[in-house]
Amino acid sequence: MSIRKVPTHQTYAELQQAYDHFNNALFDGGLPNCLITLQREKRSMGYFSSQRFVDAQGTYTDEIAMNPAYFAVVPLIETMQTLVHEMCHLWQFHFGKPGRGRYHNEEWASKMEAIGLMPSSTGQPGGARTGQLMADYAIEDGKFVKACADLLTQSFCLTWYDRFSHADAPRSAAERLDISVGGGAPPYIALPALTQALASSATSTSNGAQGDESLPVKPTGNSNRWKYVCPCGTSVWGKPKLKIICGSCESPFTSPDAARLSTNSESA
Template identity: 55%
Template sequence: MQPTHETYGELQQAFDHFNVELFDGKLPPCLLTLQREKKTYGYFSAERFGRRGDDVKTDEIALNPAYFGVVPVVEVMQTIAHEMVHLWQHHFGVKAGRRRYHNKEWADKMESIGLMPSDTGKPGGKKTGERMSDYPIDGGVFMQACEKLLTQHFHISWFDRFPAKHVTAQALESAGDDEEGEGADLGVTEESQTKPTRAKYTCPKCETNVWGKPALKLVCGECSSPYEVNEAP
């Protein structure tokens, strides 16, 4: 029995499979880690690790093992593919969104691999923004790639037997997105749905911030772009 070898070997197998099936094998290697970030399914962090003895750096894709036993394996694969889009944009994108923002380039790439971006995790949600989720497109390339992987008798062998109560509750809700590194999947909990008294707004072009009451419709005085609502401070 080699739990470490089995766990990370399975994650590497999934990464390699989706790299070929969804990204034509063009993504560079990265370091896959397990991180217990509260309310977080996973995240991407650019050039987070360096190697002693030379100047080599590598990116990180982190997954929260607390969810492995409470969500279907396809959702774990969905998180991996989601974070791989962040990896793709970091290396091949024309203009990555500012930290904590998911722009149109990111959203278009998500759709191209068969994952529909949505701030609610459901049809009809906004495709760009600070806290983003996604759902598989029926018949899309992600689901085809996932089905091909699962027919190879792939599975996640090890899971947390005692996940925190908020993990189980969160798994029943749609995932959102916030940044530990460059992208992270967060669940929506009762705590996070508490109605804020004010909101933060950001101009997508100038990246200036203002604060005000929720649901305001603001326009930037510099570039005339509509401000986009950000998370409450």
């Protein structure tokens, strides 16, 4: 008798497993539980909202929202990086003094660095350490990288991915560490079935299938450019049908746009 898959149970159990793992590894198990949700906030991989939910007994809990639009198109380490970034906001709300509004202050920046994530306004070395809109990158040999490697050795994965959300994700310097940590390629490249499903999603939508039109396959205004990605996770945009090789891993870039065209021509 086959076990029935329950996507809701699988998805939220996996996110809770990651939360518990990083809570123990990076915060000494001191963070309270929160409600993890999936939200498609444009141009945001996640956010933290304090005391966002309340139960029938009047007990409050915080929210950490993760954007599923990016799960398929960034390496797993970057999705985990987003989760830990928001966990650091949760830590500051309960044990520190958050900045006003969305401001990421020095206390938050110091905690981020202590757990192995370097705050950066650009997501790259040299960016501002504090500010309104902040990204980060993983510190080589830092606590986060080691904790992420431990999680991935437990056969951890995200089971479900959004077919219609092939978004252009903000990139970070974490991609340099993907191979050493594991799960170096974005899932839509590393998993053949997912590659095919994403490649065919544009065709399904054009044939009348219901998709999320607010999350286009290509960025608006760049219809004459393709996205190219190498196995180490590096991505670039360029003219159609380019043949390029990654300077970091010396592997050829592949393009999901080319895969979509190939699928369309084969089905024509």
